[in-house]
Amino acid sequence: MSSILPPSNRLWWKESIDKTEWTWIGIAFVWGMIMFVMMIYWHIYGKQNLSNEAYKTTPEMFAAKAEKFIAENTIRTETDLEIPVVKVPPGGDGYLIARLWNWYPILELQEGKEYKIHLSSMDYNHGFSLQPVNINIQVIPGYEHVVKMTPTSTGTFAIVCNEFCGIGHHTMLGRIYVK
Amino acid sequence: MADNENDNDIPFMQKLLDNHFLLLVIGVVSPGVLYILWGIIDIMNTPLAK
Amino acid sequence: MATTYRTCPASGLQFEAHAEKLMKWNAVVAVLWLLVGGIGALGVIMTRWPAFKLLPADQFYTILTAHGIDMLLMWILHFEMAVLYFASSVLLRCRIWAPKLGWGGFWLMVIGGLMTNVAIFQGESSVMFTSYVPMQAAPHFYLGLILVAVGSLIGCAIFFGTLVVAKKDKTYTGSIPMVTFGALTAAIIAVFTILSGAGILIPTFLWSVGLIKEIDAQLYRMVWWALGHSSQQINVAAHVSIWYLIPAIVIGAKPLSEKVSRGAFLLYILFLQLASAHHLLSDPGMSAEWKVLNTSYFMYFAVMASMIHGFTVPGAVEAAMRRKGFNNGLFEWLRKAPWGNPAFAGMFISLVSFGFLGGISGVVLGTEQINMLMHNTFYVPGHFHTTVVTGTTLAFMAVTYLLVPTLFRRKMIWPKLCQIQPYLFGIAMSITGLVMMGAGTLGVSRRHWDMAFSGAPFQYEWPGAAYLMMGMTGFFGVITIIGGALWIVLVVGSLLFGEKLDGGAVSDKPTPIPAATPAAAASHHGSDHVAVPGTVILALALLVAFVLYYYVNWKYLSEVWLLS
């Protein structure tokens, strides 16, 4: 009966379902399965999967590792703030600190080489948003996320912070060079 | 139709859908296990950084 | 407790005195929060509109926090309390269980809402409604939210209590009506939501007063989203119920199949809440298996359920219109539908916009790998303004056009404006949502005060198209706000100045719902089956749009840097 009255047929579960409805249910089911399998398929054959490699850490531990990496690999500094530009060894590990309100240091990569980029935050949540490529990853304090990246284009890229991190959020802009 | 008279005819699924408190339990346990509990296990299994 | 029952002469609905008062007050408070949230929306939109940039950064983040909380929690939850009381006490024609407790819940929500707003406007709690730790708000920010949660949990308890009362007093026979079943789904999801919310907000409150040293930032996000996203699933269940309710009242529609629609609600109960994982797809701490299974609502069963509702709701409309004789061609039923009735128009726009925009974008956004293209971009608020605004909010606005005469016993003022309002609000917000998603696709961040990054050590120039999209967001956002303001004026105006309507006979006993006659049952079975070819076409159009858009995004994804 009406949607606002109890079903008029006491045994409504025994009513047969119309063919068109069955067909639509079937279509919806199949489409759902396709979408489900797509994610698994992409894990196996796709080339853009977010790494699952993550560790619990502390800001101090992560900063120490990052500072060591910066000390060993800096090639020059940029801007009045003398932000180090660090060349990540091809195939090697690079460290990127997110903190109020900058991405530190500037990384220099080579096109077509794979890098392990370690991300962590010193304070609040931040958002790694690589532009204009448009890759977005959450950066969480206390967690070290190791993301394997292979740049497929060259140029100067911006890292926008796209997780709200306080009043200076909009000034939190970082840089990656790809040669 | 009185309530108890024909209860035996009522199919299992209909009985389930008419059992509001059982639905409540299912609706809390399902995400409680799949999302929350499993999520906590994942977080606890995150190794410590070297 | 002594009580009386009033039968509305126009609609035949029966209102129990206590339930009636609770519904009225919850609805009124809801509208007031919509007003506050709407003023916030104006501040937000005029700041994100690059040509205006109205507010300074600190005020922008304060107002954005208030907009999120007052809209998403306060407006929606208060209205949902009214929906729960309606679906239980009114539709089952019984007295409401423990009305005093209901008032307790109501006041907790009111006080909690005020407390949190005080905290926000004092300026020390601009943490967004997500309040991710370790960013800290003032203790009364969290305490207010906890009170709101407890208040709404009480509302759910009263809903369940009322179901028991109706069964005991035998005010209905057989199974509860479809709309009540949908409300039951909403209430069940609400219980999980609120328990999770308590699980995270109470420790966070203790942390803010110094009793707990630290809260793990990933754990917070995981449990918080069981609150934050599941509460959106309450909304889905609630507005789908309203999609069933409005056509039933306006054109006498009946579900195509009780079994199919209730089965779909069961899938909601089981799986809808898993989608909380949508927000953690680009997080470090969760495993891929957890992400895939949860984000897909356990293999997309809840999406299947939504696709079923998306078929059966217009299908019920089509069948009802065809039964009335609008049988020509595929779409006469649609052309001749009561488009001049704001309740129906609002409901139908809500259905279409939620399905085509909110639903499709949500599933795409919630695909594990594709999420990386959009996570935390303006796409996200674009998506959810086509779910919680054109979907839920518009459905609530639509049903209010029915509630004002029958619950508040006032005729709506300015019927011509009432007719326009759902189109204005629904279409403007659909466009706003679309251009927001467009800007997000180009990478523009959400919750971001300055697209030009003033004060940053470097420069980054967004593409011109992104500025265009943000400008359009501003323009259509303002039109949406006008549409929302119009609704508030119409509703408040009608409550204050509308012509008073006859309340109908009052009795001190409920009149139970008459048991279905065997004849009616027989007639239901088979004989009055109507084919719904028009709905099939609409559903196929949805499917095609869905499949295309889904794969376009995989294509986008395949073009970005390689990640593993």
Ligand code: HEM
């Ligand atoms: C009336 C017209 C409305 C307009 C023009 C509007 C506009 C916006 C915009 C532009 C944002 C994004 C700001 C940003 O991320 O920088 C936003 C955020 C939001 N809006 Fe609305 N909105 C409206 C109504 C609503 C309604 C009715 C609801 C809920 C029922 C709602 C819920 C939200 C929420 C939850 C956020 C997210 C806040 C956050 O990121 O913390 N909005 N709104």
Ligand SMILES: [Cu+2]
């Ligand atoms: Cu940041």
Ligand SMILES: [Cu+2]
């Ligand atoms: Cu930020």
